[in-house]
Amino acid sequence: MTKGVLYSLAIATMALGGAATAETVAPEKVEIVDMEVTASLTGLPGDATVGRETFADRKKGNCLACHANADLADQLFHGEVGPELNGVADRWSAEQLRAIMVDSKQVFGEQTIMPGFYTMNVGVNVAEKHQGTTILSAQDVEDVVAYLMTLKEN
Amino acid sequence: MAETTIKYTMMAGIFATSLGGAAWAGGPADDKLVIDDELEITTRVKAPEGHPLDEVISGWHYRTDETRALEADSFQNPGMLYVERGEEIWNTVEGDAGKSCASCHGDASESMKGLGAAYPKWDEKAGRPLNIELQINKCREDNMQAEPYKFDAADQKSLTTFIKHQSLGMPVRLDLSQGDMQAWWDKGKEVYYRRTGQLNMACANCHEDYNGNYIRADHLSQGNVNGFPTYRLKQSAMVSLHNRFRGCIRDTRAEFPAAFSDELMALEVYVTWRATGLSVETPAVRQ
Numbered sequence: 001m002t003k004g005v006l007y008s009l010a011i012a013t014m015a016l017g018g019a020a021t022a023e024t025v026a027p028e029k030v031e032i033v034d035m036e037v038t039a040s041l042t043g044l045p046g047d048a049t050v051g052r053e054t055f056a057d058r059k060k061g062n063c064l065a066c067h068a069n070a071d072l073a074d075q076l077f078h079g080e081v082g083p084e085l086n087g088v089a090d091r092w093s094a095e096q097l098r099a100i101m102v103d104s105k106q107v108f109g110e111q112t113i114m115p116g117f118y119t120m121n122v123g124v125n126v127a128e129k130h131q132g133t134t135i136l137s138a139q140d141v142e143d144v145v146a147y148l149m150t151l152k153e154n
Numbered sequence: 155m156a157e158t159t160i161k162y163t164m165m166a167g168i169f170a171t172s173l174g175g176a177a178w179a180g181g182p183a184d185d186k187l188v189i190d191d192e193l194e195i196t197t198r199v200k201a202p203e204g205h206p207l208d209e210v211i212s213g214w215h216y217r218t219d220e221t222r223a224l225e226a227d228s229f230q231n232p233g234m235l236y237v238e239r240g241e242e243i244w245n246t247v248e249g250d251a252g253k254s255c256a257s258c259h260g261d262a263s264e265s266m267k268g269l270g271a272a273y274p275k276w277d278e279k280a281g282r283p284l285n286i287e288l289q290i291n292k293c294r295e296d297n298m299q300a301e302p303y304k305f306d307a308a309d310q311k312s313l314t315t316f317i318k319h320q321s322l323g324m325p326v327r328l329d330l331s332q333g334d335m336q337a338w339w340d341k342g343k344e345v346y347y348r349r350t351g352q353l354n355m356a357c358a359n360c361h362e363d364y365n366g367n368y369i370r371a372d373h374l375s376q377g378n379v380n381g382f383p384t385y386r387l388k389q390s391a392m393v394s395l396h397n398r399f400r401g402c403i404r405d406t407r408a409e410f411p412a413a414f415s416d417e418l419m420a421l422e423v424y425v426t427w428r429a430t431g432l433s434v435e436t437p438a439v440r441q
Contacts, residue, residue, distance in 0.1 A: 066370075113359040113363060133352070
């Protein structure tokens with residue numbers, strides 16, 4: 001995994017607004033247009049190294065519950081509910097991956113089992129301690145997107 | 155969404171490429187359950203009319219070789235200890251009426267045979283379906299003048315296990331024509347397909363759409379109820395059905411309903427119907 005792959009979008013965002021004054025977009029305000037979320041949710045670039053941890057962390061992304069990922073072969077038990085994520089950056093752009101992370105239902109359709117990680121579009125009777133929160137923070141999403149962009153095969 | 159579908163179909167080819175990490179066997183194990191080399195258990199059966207799946211498959215098929223073997227040998231099945239304990243309770247006098255279950259129902263292998271395969275049953279007086287746990291409590295209160303068991307009390311689980319075990323090998327079959335059973339079935343179906351919690355998942359997402367697949371280390375089954383109460387190796391204890399329901403709901407990061415609430419009773423009616431034709435396996439062994 002190459003930490004250095006900070007995708008161009010983040011750099012562009014920084015050039016536009018500057019990281020210091022960047023504001024985080026609230027989950028209700030994120031716009032998914034044509035299966036894409038074009039700008040960083042925080043205005044900041046993601047950190048792929050942190051994103052790799054968030055991806056594997058059972059209390060955070062817990063992505064391995066459903067996805068196999070050869071880059072994390074050291075971790076036991078990769079699920080097989082979703083597609084393998086090897087080479088996922090060859091199939092999707094950062095903007096599309098961000099949309100998948102934010103609310104996968106707006107990309108794959110309502111029937112998908114994959115949770116939306118930065119959305120208020122949730123099920124009924126949410127447990128008290130999770131009410132009004134998202135599974136991941138905006139920066140977590142950026143970090144995971146940065147990490148996913150390192151998963152290239154071609 | 156058409157565009158998404160096309161994109162997805164195109165990608166299907168890519169997904170078919172080789173696994174980088176662990177490779178899983180997947181799907182139900184091709185095996186037959188015969189307990190103590192004599193009692194054949196129906197673990198796969200054609201689904202009843204209106205069932206979303208073609209074949210109903212017992213959770214037994216999704217467990218490891220070792221776990222399946224434990225259930226096939228009643229001397230090794232740890233759940234049998236609870237059957238024995240249940241028999242003791244059956245014969246023990248409790249409550250102000252000075253009676254035991256046996257005082258009125260005699261030999262359970264005759265009086266309780268087949269009963270567990272047909273529960274929940276409609277109860278006219280209560281105006282709702284009762285499961286075995288609630289029927290036990292009813293007899294304790296009305297006929298024994300004893301306190302009802304609290305949910306998941308050790309004796310409740312043992313006695314329920316003992317009663318269900320009297321139907322071992324018999325096919326699950328509900329009578330939905332009793333009272334308002336059909337309305338409870340309808341309500342249970344609604345609960346089954348309703349997405350709950352922050353993870354936004356319904357029972358159907360895991361047990362209907364992805365049975366046969368691993369979700370992390372767990373091999374997803376169809377979530378059938380024919381083995382309950384089940385002995386869980388992970389907890390070294392019997393697990394009641396409503397406890398399992400609540401666990402699965404909690405895992406979606408949702409508040410879970412009270413045991414025996416209308417919602418979970420409706421779910422029990424519906425999910426039991428989904429297991430129609432499978433043999434009662436109580437006490438089943440699961441991971």
